[in-house]
Amino acid sequence: MCHSPDEQYRTYNILLILSQSCCKLLSRNSLGTTDCFGTKQQLQNTNIFIKCMIERSHLSLMENRKQNARELWNVTFYDDVPAYLSFHEPVLQSLIIFICTAGLVEAGFFIWSLGFCLKKVNMVTTYFLNLAVAEFGLFAFLLVLAALSIAECAPKLKMPVVYLLFFAYTAAVYFLTVISVERCLGVLFPIWNRTKRPTRTSSILSFLVWSTAGFLSGITMCFHYVWSYHHSVTMIRIICSGNVLILTPLVVVSSLISFIDNFSRKPLPKMLRTNQSLRLIFFIFFAMPLSFFYFMDWLGYTFPAMFMWISFLLTCINSTMNPLIHYVLGGQWKRWKSGRT
Structure with missing residues (x-):
């Protein structure tokens, strides 16, 4: 299923918040052992990956908005006539x-x-x-x-x-x-x-x-x-x-x-x-x-x-x-x- 850049951007933000919350919980744990979400190092790697994906999604979203703004000047008023x-x-x-x-x-x-x-x-x-x-x-x-x-x-x-x-x-x-x-x-x-x-x-x-x-x-x-x-x-x-x-x-x-x-x-x-x-x-x-x-x-x-x-x-x-x-x-x-x- 295809998702719009807005939906992808919101999904990545939610994942980033969850990952950061897990890192904070593990940092308070003195053992630092594995959990149901994985080790602390794995969560940090996931954090970095999600941040990269958010930046790419944000750039894609801004590019689409600029393209839509350029296209608005090239269409006529209510140009949807069959x-x-x-x-x-x-x-x-x-x-x-x-x-x-x-x-x-x-x-x-x-x-x-x-x-x-x-x-x-x-x-x-x-x-x-x-x-x-x-x-x-x-x-x-x-x-x-x-x-x-x-x-x-x-x-x-x-x-x-x-x-x-x-x-x-x-x-x-x-x-x-x-x-x-x-x-x-x-x-x-x-x-x-x-x-x-x-x-x-x-x-x-x-x-x-x-x-x-x-x-x-x-x-x-x-x-x-x-x-x-x-x-x-x-x-x-x-x-x-x-x-x-x-x-x-x-x-x-x-x-x-x-x-x-x-x-x-x-x-x-x-x-x-x-x-x-x-x-x-x-x-x-x-x-x-x-x-x-x-x-x-x-x-x-x-x-x-x-x-x-x-x-x-x-x-x-x-x-x-x-x-x-x-x-x-x-x-x-x-x-x-x-x-x-």
Whole structure:
């Protein structure tokens, strides 16, 4: 049976400890005669032999780790796609490039409109402005990642782009969650929301969202450059698992509460019902598949790389549709037009 260098190294260490213990016991024995483990001289020879084997195993282990570190730079991100699926990856990447290009124009338009063309900034416009900035970064970094994957160039640049992409993705998901919870609080406590809600709450929450996303992405990048690639992937899995286990139930519960409360008080307009339904559907089936991909990977269910690119494509579609669903169908567009300079 073949054993890895790590297992051999641990085995030799255990044998060395046992041999040294026997030598100490025999040195205390004044007779120094044979024992069930052999004579004192034989144990010393065994000690020397085991030390030599440990040194050889340690050198072999370090050489294997250096070889693995060199090989990591030569592989693509999640380069484990089978041959029968590899043809579809460039197609998905091309679609991502096309959608990201359109999304950059859309996000740039909303940043310009909400950031420079409004007389007064309120809670809604603050969140949507920050969401547009996060989605602009998501489109930009995903466009670069797809282009590098198609061109198969600059492998060392690919991992920093991935970390920046997850920074923008995490911020966008957090802002979607905050918007959903704020709408729920506005429905449940309308008087408090209009009169007693602090005016700077939106700005403070936006700062906390950016700080949290930057902190998590910074830790992930530090794990990659200080320790190893595998530690950074583990951190990405933890972040995505938190999105699945915490943010998704929070969005689902807040959306259902706001929908039921609105519907119980008075009949909702058809457009508003459509808006609330689309917000929940797009968050679960378009924004969360990327987090679900890494959550299942953390549980041991490894999918081909094509599913990761499908998740990226769904994330692009979600970010493209978010301004239309949350702002246009939500009735904020008319208020925006009336508040323009």
